[in-house]
Amino acid sequence: xxxxxxxxxxxxxxxxxxxxxxxxxxxxxxxxxxxxxxxxxxxxxxxxxxxxxxxxxxxxxxxxxxxxxxxxxxxxxxxxxxxxxxxxxxxxxxxxxxxxxxxxxxxxxxxxxxxxxxxxxxxxxxxxxxxxxxxxxxxxxxxxxxxxxxxxxxxxxxxxx
Numbered sequence: 710x711x712x713x714x715x716x717x718x719x720x721x722x723x724x725x726x727x728x729x730x731x732x733x734x735x736x737x738x739x740x741x742x743x744x745x746x747x748x749x750x751x752x753x754x755x756x757x758x759x760x761x762x763x764x765x766x767x768x769x770x771x772x773x774x775x776x777x778x779x780x781x782x783x784x785x786x787x788x789x790x791x792x793x794x795x796x797x798x799x800x801x802x803x804x805x806x807x808x809x810x811x812x813x814x815x816x817x818x819x820x821x822x823x824x825x826x827x828x829x830x831x832x833x834x835x836x837x838x839x840x841x842x843x844x845x846x847x848x849x850x851x852x853x854x855x856x857x858x859x860x861x862x863x864x865x866x867x868x869x870x
Contacts, residue, residue: 710837712752713782714739715773717797718759719790721814721825734759738818739788742829750833753782762790762797762813770800778804784836787811788829791859791866794845798854802843809843810836811854815864824848 716722716737724735737756757772777785783806789797791813798811812832818825832846845852847866856869 710750710784711782712750712784712786712833712836713777713780714752714754714786714788715776716754716756716759716788717762717765717769717773717790719762719788719794719813720816721788721790721818721823721828722759723761723817724819732817734761735819737788738825739786739829742818742826746826746830748830748833750837752786760790762793765790765793765797770797773797774800774804777801777807777809783807783841785809786829786832786836789813791815791847794847795852795854795857795859798843798845802854804843806841808836808839808841810839810846811844812846 718734722734722738723732726733789811794811794813801809810832812828814825816823835846835851843854845854857866858869860867
């Protein structure tokens with residue numbers, strides 16, 4: 710199975726810039742995560758942009774939609790910021806014939822106690838086992854983008870009834 714990975718930024722890719730004394734979205738971290746895990750899955754990575762998800766626009770979501778829909782790969786992983794991940798998932802739910810999994814991190818991958826490596830691995834496992842559709846893979850659970858919310862107080866996603 711070949712997997713297409715699109716990156717958009719978010720906390721997973723954030724790092725601290727001493728020059729700017731701020732956290733900035735840096736290079737995509739997913740390749741390093743997969744290398745450290747000795748993952749053998751065949752993948753191709755494409756970075757669409759490097760934004761905090763609160764800065765993603767409808768135009769950006771349209772770009773993600775066109776790239777995912779137009780790619781010949783039927784298994785797509787998207788790394789995305791957690792604040793608007795469900796919104797993007799809902800937009801992508803119009804795409805048929807593909808398994809699309811979005812994941813992210815509450816803490817940057819560069820942090821020692823980041824959830825990024827676990828979430829990426831979990832998302833890749835989900836991508837290989839789920840039927841066609843759009844899913845969010847966070848906190849060891851799979852969510853429907855139409856019935857999920859981020860609980861910022863608990864730093865986790867939860868299903869909405």
